[in-house]
Amino acid sequence: MQAITSRSYGTPEVVHVEEIDTPVPRKGEVLIRNYATVVSQAESTARNGKDPLARLYFGLARPRFPVLGTGFAGEIQSIGSAVTKFRVGDQVTGSAGPTFGAHAEYVTVPENGIIALKPAGLVPTDAVAVLDGALTALPFLRDAASLKSGQSILINGASGAVGTAAVQLAKHFGAVVTGVCSTANLDLVKSLGADTVIDYTAQDFTELGQVYDVVFDAVGKSSYIRSRKLLKPGGIYLTTVPSLPILMWMLVTRIFGKTRAKIAFTGLRRAKAMALDVKFISHLAASGHYVPVIDRTYNLKEAASAHARVQSGRKKGSVVLTLHDPGE
Structure with a gap:
């Protein structure tokens, strides 16, 4: 082969x-x-x-x-x-x-x-595309953040594979979604359901005075230090990129402070749990509720x-x- x-x-x-x-x-x-x-x-x-x-x-x-x-x-x-x-x-x-x-x-x-x-209604190219970002975004939002209906979330990197998945899944969970992306991708992120879209080339999303229940850095380009002022009391900062600072802040915020920093190693979860997520995501897409x-x-x-x-x-x-x- x-x-x-x-x-x-x-x-x-x-x-x-x-x-x-x-x-x-x-x-x-x-x-x-x-x-x-x-x-x-x-x-x-x-x-x-x-x-x-x-x-x-x-x-x-x-x-x-x-x-x-x-x-x-x-x-x-x-x-x-x-x-x-x-x-x-x-x-x-x-x-x-x-x-x-x-x-x-x-x-x-x-x-x-x-x-x-x-699912029969899902062609192979779409099947792999929906799993690409969603197998990461789903456990971050559902498990690490325990995202609930009515909560607010800011997604940095909202036009990438994980970001586009996070926007759609957050809306599926009933959250109020703010997406951060470049000028060229504003319409795409809006079309996926984001309630508000911020152009990072024109505005610094950390300086706009808004606060959220969750800040999800889907591209690892920000940091807990920059983003913690965006968090409501009890809010959570999530990042997909492992680093020594985020590991340190996970430990520190578990003991001190009113906000949390977390990372989830989503690819190392149990196969049974991931297989169930594959089924859930695939059927969500096949039913038209998730767009590859x-x-x-x-x-x-x-x-x-x-x-x-x-x-x-x-x-x-x-x-x-x-x-x-x-x-x-």
Whole structure:
């Protein structure tokens, strides 16, 4: 099979397409013919190797996971022994999890892993796009923030994959949403349901005098120090980007002060919980209550260009890779 690999750290030019062995499903696993996947910010970070904290996981000297990719949408081609939940021919979607491997034409996943039947009304490219940001945004809003109807939330980076998901999920939960993005993306964020949109190129959202129950920094470009004046008493600042300062403030605010700082390592949750989230998000999209936001779609041979697009920081929503045509 063909797979997208990065066997050294560096620019998008280290990304190549290679012929590698097709995996064989072991006991309790299914083999999926993968129709679509995404290149996320996490995979861009893993590939460039510049983040020292990330290198602790992805490999100090060289990449531990030469085939990246988590999201998949495809058809089960074969099953290992003892598989009872799925059958050959099932259309499925989900995540390969923290060991990656979905940037390939075929991927194996445990039947008890992060996998669910794909709703019939959801095409593969949309299926991977909705999971791209929502599998991160959902546990941040629902679990870390316990976001409730009527509460207010500011989302920084509201036009990216996690941000567009957060806007839609926050509205689904009944929150009053303020989105922060660039001029070019104001209409997009408004169309997703944001009640107020702030253009960060024209205004500093930390200096507008508004306060919120939750500040969700979906791109990790702000900080608790800058954002804490935006929080109501009991309010929570959330960030998706791990750093020593946020880990310190998590500990400090747990004991002192009237506001909290938190980070959630959403990709390390239990597979059963994530599989339930895959099902919830997919059905929300299939029913028309969640809109997939796709910046651009690339084919397998254009993988380096897809990485370059993500690295540019200008994408809206998700960058999708197509690996097989479902009609083939």
